[in-house]
Amino acid sequence: MHPNNDQKKYSLKDLQDGDRDAFAALVDEYSPKLHRLALRMMNDPYEAEDILQETFLKAYQNLDRFEGRSSIGTWLYRITTNEALMRLRKFRPDMVAIDEPVEMPDGHVVTRELKDWCCLPESEFMTNEAQLKLDKAVVELSPALRSTFILRDMHGLSTRESAEILDISEAAVKTRLLRARLQLRDSLSAYFENRVEQLAHE
Amino acid sequence: MSKCPELINELSDYLDGVAAPEICAEIERHLQECPDCKVMVDTLEKTISLYREREGDTELPEDVRKRLYRVLDLSGK
Numbered sequence: 131m132h133p134n135n136d137q138k139k140y141s142l143k144d145l146q147d148g149d150r151d152a153f154a155a156l157v158d159e160y161s162p163k164l165h166r167l168a169l170r171m172m173n174d175p176y177e178a179e180d181i182l183q184e185t186f187l188k189a190y191q192n193l194d195r196f197e198g199r200s201s202i203g204t205w206l207y208r209i210t211t212n213e214a215l216m217r218l219r220k221f222r223p224d225m226v227a228i229d230e231p232v233e234m235p236d237g238h239v240v241t242r243e244l245k246d247w248c249c250l251p252e253s254e255f256m257t258n259e260a261q262l263k264l265d266k267a268v269v270e271l272s273p274a275l276r277s278t279f280i281l282r283d284m285h286g287l288s289t290r291e292s293a294e295i296l297d298i299s300e301a302a303v304k305t306r307l308l309r310a311r312l313q314l315r316d317s318l319s320a321y322f323e324n325r326v327e328q329l330a331h332e
Numbered sequence: 333m334s335k336c337p338e339l340i341n342e343l344s345d346y347l348d349g350v351a352a353p354e355i356c357a358e359i360e361r362h363l364q365e366c367p368d369c370k371v372m373v374d375t376l377e378k379t380i381s382l383y384r385e386r387e388g389d390t391e392l393p394e395d396v397r398k399r400l401y402r403v404l405d406l407s408g409k
Binding site: 161264 | 345386392397399401
């Protein structure tokens, strides 16, 4: 999972010397993760596949310019994320992606009464309906919040790695992550609170 | 939580286990006396764990992998 755990099936030198087996090993290691990242960002399998191909084509073309300041995994994540954000910006220019102003969530106001839905039986969280609800809530996040949340909470990357990938400060990663988590909690609460009530009436 | 804006900014660090000890103590003290915040924190924690479980280590679909290898001019294994 961790982009810093570069497995030593290839070395940067092999890659930069144009060793095709080394490149294939790199593709094998990172393509599943980058594909999942692109799918979550775009919510469209064709776009996701296109971004995946684009990522490795660009990586191959630019390997000689990779200076190793970050890990090669972080560098690949960065290419995929940028490609996805660029496409999202093109589709929805009003939803400007990564450079939107960062607000602290002080103004987060809960208007409804808070109900605890953690007590639901575990099977309630595993239904197709619930899982679709989870997926939909991620897509409803702005690209800036979505990319941060996917990298930090779904791919388990560190704050520092996410900051490098997104080219923002670690403080900005933390702020965006909190905003994303709060928004997702709100989205899921609407659904799961309803399930608590329905189960109470069954 | 609307009454408790000073703590909300520390919540992510608290849930990730990286908040300073004095902040943790303050949050935990507050949670004991504020039921709304307690629900907020519990459901927030549940939300995060649901997403961590959602994203497993799925393989690359075979057709996607084949097309990727073809585009990159790599020989498939």
